Amino acid sequence: PCAHHGATADIINLKNDYGETALLQAFFGNRFHILRILLDKGADPMIAGRYGNTPLYLAVKNDLSEEIIINIIDAARPKTVDILDQNGITEPSVCFSGKITHNDLSPFAHQGATS
Secondary structure, three states: OOOOHHHHHHHHOOOOOOOOOHHHHHHHOOOHHHHHHHHHOOOOOOOOOOOOOOHHHHHHHOOOOHHHHHHHHHHHOOOHHHOEOOOOOEHHHHHHHOOOOHHHHHHHHHHOOOO
């Protein structure tokens, strides 16, 4: 990702005077192709509008396509590399640092963990 990715996500997630993000505006305007672009660019689908509704809630409530709902769910999931431990270290950097070994991960092997 480019150095400005965090800044781009911050701008995309700004709310207007009505408490709506660009993602919510795309939803309300039935501009689902724009909604997908915003999700790809880092728009946060867990930011609620002024009435407390998130894009995911609204998509389910309004019976949108399964594809759109899955896109929103996928965008809402934290990315493994973005999950920090109590020391501020991302999961891959913990592995590379040698602080844990595969034996430390074995309890998670049967619980669907992929990292």
